[in-house]
Amino acid sequence: MLQDKRILLILTGGIAAYKGLDLIRRLRERGVAVTPVLTRAAEQFVTPLSVSALAGEKVYRDLFDLTEEAEMGHIQLSRSADLILVAPATADIIAKMAQGRADDLASTLLLATDTPVMIAPAMNVRMWDHPATQRNLAQIAGDGVAVVGPNDGDMACGEFGPGRMSEPLEIVAAVEAHFGPKPLAGKHVLVTSGPTHEPIDPVRYIANRSSGAQGTALARALIAAGARVTFVTGPADVAPPSGADVVAVQTAQQMHDAVHAALPADAAVFAAAVADWRVSSASDRKLKKSKDGLPVLEFAENPDILAGVAQMTDTRPALVVGFAAETDDVEAHATAKRARKGCDWIVANDVSPETGIMGGSENAVILITEDGAETWPRMSKQDVATRLAERIGNRLV
Template sequence: MLAGKRLLLIIGGGIAAYKALDLIRQARRAGATVTPALTRAAEEFVTPLSASALAAEKVYRDLFDLTDEAEMGHIELSRSADLVVVAPATADLMGKMAAGLANDLASTLLMATDTPVMIAPAMNVRMWEHPATQRNLAILRGDGVTVIGPDAGEMACGEFGPGRLSAPEAILAAIEAHFAEGPLTGRHVLVTSGPTHEPIDPVRYIANRSSGAQGTAIAAALRDLGARVSFVTGPADVAPPSGVNVHRVETADQMLHAVEAALPADAAVFAAAVADWRVVDAARSKIKKDGSGALPSLSFAENPDILATVSQGTARPSLVVGFAAETDDVIAHATAKRARKGCDWILANDVSPSTGIMGGSENAVTLISEAGAEEWPRMGKEAVAARLAARIAEALA
């Protein structure tokens, strides 16, 4: 899959740096040539000798190494690769990239390159969630940097949450997807998936019954056709696919902001089951029963209409696809929704409890477009995704 491809792997300083050694091994097994470059901090976690032995290549460490400059200057090093991969990408490295700093070898390589860049962030959950990191992340995505992960889980520091380096297998899959040739190669497609959770109080929320399986399958199918996929997902039951740029959100407001940050795109598929309403002034503490039998008073407000906002916005993709999950008069409601929202296609499905579709492994959809309604037979969600991805590729050709 990667035969003949040249990777420049920049290893940042963090406990997850040891996983970069496994990434080198797997990338070489896939046929790639890997040139490692270590930050000074990375050398506290992995040795240059181990990276060099696994890569069977010289390791680059110092911006002012006269021997390295004589043999292969840092400018040439930054441009001789087919892809620059930063794993792990620490908060410090991301900050340097976003600010355009170049005060060591790693940041200079990243500033001097005209090669596509892919980063796999890894850091403490609080550092990942810090507003500065999130601002830097938005800047890097806007600059065209592909972001893989991070995953959620237990940290080496004992905390739990997003910030873990994606598995080497997932990073390798993203690298392979970057080089994959298909009808959507060079295209950027945005996909939303899963439910949103709208808080009532710290322990309760409003949500829809969505597993995220269909949106995940669509993102994977588009990836397999060569697209660069931005995957905005609520708290779904199904894990995001590998090889896509994952943006995790909780609420509809957060999903809208993530969608807008991911634009522009050639196409957008809105498969998420976004809650229509949110609670105004959600309680900061758990609402307690008082024994009177009286129900708490909740005030609701409409959530932003993400599909309509994008369909009618100035950054509108050339193809916008929505979903309509209905329980009655499916085609009529979906047809009216397409006209009201301003999208190009609507995939309508009957999610009545008797169908088993919501949360199940199969789907039965009707594609509604300007040309009319096209009924698809009931099939697995992966098959629906493959069929939709193929249609999107035809429409963008």
């Protein structure tokens, strides 16, 4: 959907500018023509040569370039693109946009355009939380500027919190959503993601190695396709997707309750790695070592969230999708799971340690449906999500 689109990419001065290089590459992979603009501050983090080499085009830097401005170059630049993308968007450029300032090439381009504008903010957490920044964001959002992110995460300054620029594939997904059809418009999709933590005592718990990356990527892709997404997540390693109704939980029982509270839905996708068992009587005090020997933990079975929803008779979603993380006989085990649970599809993958899939950025899945097994090539988790969201859209039409 991005083939032959032209994007004017403005890189401003923040450490996240280095992500702009990967963003250019990702856009070019999808057939986008990228015209780059660098602020003077951005040149402190990335070089014009590296940006130009990746974009395959000249880098624009100076408002008072006599050759360009003889033909009103800033006007032509601002109106020749299909989208103007500012990534990273610092607090300074956001303030300029809100105030209508035009004191350099980037801000002048943004003021002189009638082209759609999208920004990916990136700044220190306190700058992001500052009332002035929030006022400026509200102003430009009201002016029609689309905002992607930011995420929570570690900052280059050593602090943690919101302000970390969205990853390049997240921004690409937002760009695709801008240009693409909305096959899931008006549909409500429930997505579960991440691990669950089952307490042993106040400081210990049973968990698994799920990062939540695939479920989060899927929620982003569904939002991009126009869906209203309820995102029920355990304590994942990745930030929840922008634009979703996020419900944070810890345990399997809490996830079960949140899922049923979110119904009805047109589709439900259970990507969470829910613990099968919990400690039946978790201690309310920290367990101590004892000369009497090791503590005895008795387990109870957690509710089967996928089977419970798949086998509903009244508010069952039209499409119920489960996930199967396997280490051997992946297709056979996943096929049996689909029949046992009563769901429509199973997305299966091999999470053996040597695959690097659990906790990694790529996935290789087998989609099990009523028509049989379909093996997909290994690709990024965001690309898996985009492909699966497209299939869901086709099914719900």
